[in-house]
Amino acid sequence: MQAILTRGLRRSFGGREVLRGVDLEVDYGRVAALLGPNGAGKTTLIRILTTELMPHGGEAYVAGFDVVRHAGEVRRRIAVMPQDAKPITYMTPYEFVYSYLLLRGLSRLDARRAARDSLEELGLWEVRGTPIYQLSGGMARRVLVAAVLASNAEVVFLDEPTVGLDAVSRRVVWDSLRRYSDGGASILLTTHYIDEAELISDVVFLIDNGVIVSRGSPRELVNSLPGKYVVEYPATTNYDSCVKVGDICIAFVESLSEVREGALRVSHKSLEHYVLVTVKSWGEGYEEG
Amino acid sequence: MRRVRGGLRHQLRAILVLAWLNGLLPIARSPLWVVSTVAMPISLLILLAILYRGAGLIMGIVGGLVWTVLSSGTSLIGDAAYYRLELKFQQMIVATPTNPLAYAIGLALSEVVFALPGIALFAVLLVVTVPINQWGATAIAVSLALLWYSVSTLAFYSSTLFAYVRYTWAVVSIVTLVLGILPPVYYPATYLGKAWWLAYLVPTSASALVMQDAVGITHYSPAQIGLAYLSEAAWCLVGTLLVIRAARWRSP
Numbered sequence: 001m002q003a004i005l006t007r008g009l010r011r012s013f014g015g016r017e018v019l020r021g022v023d024l025e026v027d028y029g030r031v032a033a034l035l036g037p038n039g040a041g042k043t044t045l046i047r048i049l050t051t052e053l054m055p056h057g058g059e060a061y062v063a064g065f066d067v068v069r070h071a072g073e074v075r076r077r078i079a080v081m082p083q084d085a086k087p088i089t090y091m092t093p094y095e096f097v098y099s100y101l102l103l104r105g106l107s108r109l110d111a112r113r114a115a116r117d118s119l120e121e122l123g124l125w126e127v128r129g130t131p132i133y134q135l136s137g138g139m140a141r142r143v144l145v146a147a148v149l150a151s152n153a154e155v156v157f158l159d160e161p162t163v164g165l166d167a168v169s170r171r172v173v174w175d176s177l178r179r180y181s182d183g184g185a186s187i188l189l190t191t192h193y194i195d196e197a198e199l200i201s202d203v204v205f206l207i208d209n210g211v212i213v214s215r216g217s218p219r220e221l222v223n224s225l226p227g228k229y230v231v232e233y234p235a236t237t238n239y240d241s242c243v244k245v246g247d248i249c250i251a252f253v254e255s256l257s258e259v260r261e262g263a264l265r266v267s268h269k270s271l272e273h274y275v276l277v278t279v280k281s282w283g284e285g286y287e288e289g
Numbered sequence: 290m291r292r293v294r295g296g297l298r299h300q301l302r303a304i305l306v307l308a309w310l311n312g313l314l315p316i317a318r319s320p321l322w323v324v325s326t327v328a329m330p331i332s333l334l335i336l337l338a339i340l341y342r343g344a345g346l347i348m349g350i351v352g353g354l355v356w357t358v359l360s361s362g363t364s365l366i367g368d369a370a371y372y373r374l375e376l377k378f379q380q381m382i383v384a385t386p387t388n389p390l391a392y393a394i395g396l397a398l399s400e401v402v403f404a405l406p407g408i409a410l411f412a413v414l415l416v417v418t419v420p421i422n423q424w425g426a427t428a429i430a431v432s433l434a435l436l437w438y439s440v441s442t443l444a445f446y447s448s449t450l451f452a453y454v455r456y457t458w459a460v461v462s463i464v465t466l467v468l469g470i471l472p473p474v475y476y477p478a479t480y481l482g483k484a485w486w487l488a489y490l491v492p493t494s495a496s497a498l499v500m501q502d503a504v505g506i507t508h509y510s511p512a513q514i515g516l517a518y519l520s521e522a523a524w525c526l527v528g529t530l531l532v533i534r535a536a537r538w539r540s541p
Contacts (some may be wrong), residue, residue: 050384053540072386076295080384085377090318091310102306104385105299131318147381157384 001064003028003155003186004049010057011044018044020210021058026188026203028154031181033197034190036207037279042190043083045207046159049188050080063154079104079151081144083159083190089133093124093143096132100147118150121176138169145173149180156180158189162196174200198222198271208279221274227252230273232265243277250277295386303387307395311368312402326364327407330356333475334414344506350414351500352475355493357407358433359469361400362440363461369396369448370457393532397441408433415504425503432503435521436496440468442528443492449535468493477507488517495520 002025009022019041026032034042047053049062051071060067063077087096094115101111119125122142132140145161158177162170170193177200181187191197197204198218206214206221214221233242233249239260242249250273253259259266316322333356334349341348372378382392415421421429447464451457468474472494478485478501488494495517501507502514509517 047380047540050380052380052383072295075384076386078384080381082377082380085381086375088310088376088378090315095310095314099306099310100381103303103382103387105295105387 001028002026002061003030003063004032004188005061006045006049006058007060008058009045009048009055009060011041011048011053011055018210019048019055022207022210022212024205024212024215026186028186029181029184030202031177031187031189031200032203032205033201034188034205034207035192035194035197035275036190037281040207040279040281041210042207043159046080046082046157046188046190050078050157051075076105077154078157079148079153079155080157081148081159081161085144085159087132087140087143087147089140090131092129092131093119093135093139093146094128096143097147097150101150104151104153106151114150114152115146118146121149121179122146123172138165141165142169142173145176149176152183152185154185156185156187158187160190160192162191162193170196194270194272194275204271206275206278209281214274214278218271222269222271225252225269225274225277227254228269229253229256229259230267230269231259231263233260233262234264237262245276295388299386300388300391303391304395304398307392308398308402310399311396312399316402322403323406326360326403327353327357327410329360330407330411337475347415347419347504347506348475348477348501350411350418351497351504351506352469353411354408354415354429354433354500355436355474355497356469357404357411358436358496359440359465359493360407361397361404361437362444363464364403365397365400365441365444366448366461366464367454367457368400369393369445370451370454372396373448374451374454390532393442393445397437397445400441401437419504419506421504425505428503429500432496432499432518432521435518435525436492439492439521439524439528442525442532446528446531446535467491473497477501478509478513479507485513489520492521492524495524 004024004026006022006024009019010017011019022041022045034045036042044053048055049060049067051067051074055068062074065073067074097115097118098111101114102108106114116125119128122145124139124142124146127135127139132143141164148156148158162173165173177187202217204216204218204221205212231251231253233239233251235244235247235249237249239251242251248264252269256266330353334353337345337349448457468491472491473481473488474493474497478488478494478498481487488498498509498517499514502509
């Protein structure tokens with residue numbers, strides 16, 4: 001049984017089809033990253049999988065249960081950190097995590113233990129009694145991650161969990177996510193930080209304009225690019241093998257001797273380059289996506 | 290993995306947790322909120338007592354009770370919308386065994402926690418000012434409970450209609466005017482003349498009508514009192530149906 005499985009998932013807003021037949025599967029014990037431009041359908045997909053939004057077509061299963069017909073069963077097995085979510089700021093980190101766990105149905109004893117473990121893991125135990133409004137934005141964000149990971153749910157959905165976090169905080173969150181999935185749980189996260197997806201995910205799904213256009217491990221996707229190096233030229237460049245992306249033109253070369261005059265940047269190929277040349281709808285996104 | 294249950298016991302506990310986190314905690318952190326809740330009804334009470342002496346004082350106390358319960362409902366509009374639109378807290382709770390009705394009742398109960406000091410204050414003033422028998426006290430308690438339930442359910446439903454949290458601020462003021470000042474809450478329904486039946490159109494004046502009769506400041510016929518209870522019960526039913534319909538976790 002897969003932790004997440006969708007087949008031909010569709011959803012429209014007004015006349016605009018945001019999801020146009022999404023096929024996706026995530027195994028247990030895996031961290032999956034959903035990458036794509038603004039408005040590609042990432043948040044809509046998360047909202048459907050977390051039973052908050054009805055699909056208009058196709059099928060979706062989470063922890064083996066149909067998200068439409070068995071929403072109650074799904075809700076007992078998942079935890080979600082929505083996009084732009086914020087903790088209740090007059091509460092302390094401990095109060096927020098503890099009360100969230102009680103609302104999830106944990107016993108008081110379990111909730112106390114799990115809250116402590118999670119706050120310690122995310123480096124928040126020292127500030128457990130400080131009102132959240134006195135903490136930095138990054139710490140407040142980590143409080144949400146702590147609450148969701150303390151739930152010990154089978155499948156966890158994180159919609160842009162590291163937005164606004166500094167480099168150290170992001171690593172703290174990444175380590176926690178990795179440890180969490182090592183325990184057998186599945187994590188589906190969306191992110192605009194491609195380096196983040198490359199570092200922590202076992203599998204990457206690239207969504208563009210409402211369909212999954214590519215999938216695989218970060219290494220597989222990067223290796224599918226030609227050459228060894230990536231050279232960026234101005235978009236006005238007219239080299240044959242150059243792929244125009246916004247105001248740059250990307251070329252793949254095997255050796256540095258192939259770099260031509262006018263190059264803006266040369267680097268090793270990475271997942272970011274794969275995403276840049278695979279996505280076709282940069283800058284076309286709507287707000288609801 | 291930790292499996293969780295979502296039975297009736299969990300729902301009851303969830304209601305208390307929500308009442309704690311949205312009611313008791315903020316009051317404990319900033320007691321000024323309690324003062325702000327009773328500021329307006331006390332202002333009206335003082336004004337009426339100065340202008341109309343004894344009768345004004347009693348009307349001000351009855352109106353204060355209704356207003357305090359009403360304000361707990363109007364606060365719910367803002368809080369529920371804030372949790373849904375700004376914090377996305379409701380979306381986090383969707384993915385838990387806590388059901389929508391428990392969530393709505395928990396938030397409503399938390400608003401009562403804010404209103405309790407005000408209700409206690411006006412109740413004490415009422416007991417000190419007017420002799421009330423057991424039946425009268427029961428009628429007032431039942432009427433306030435029905436008012437709380439109907440106003441809270443209607444408020445929760447209203448909160449689901451907003452797409453932007455700041456829009457709720459204006460609506461709260463309008464709702465307070467329409468439900469707290471315009472209908473016969475601070476004056477007898479008999480002042481409306483032949484249009485006295487208008488008092489039944491909103492739950493606040495139906496409740497005030499019962500209370501005005503119970504404290505003896507205005508006398509209504511048994512049929513009029515019966516209709517007032519009927520009106521309150523009907524608003525409770527409407528509110529429940531709207532919550533069940535609108536508070537489904539999932540957007541269509």
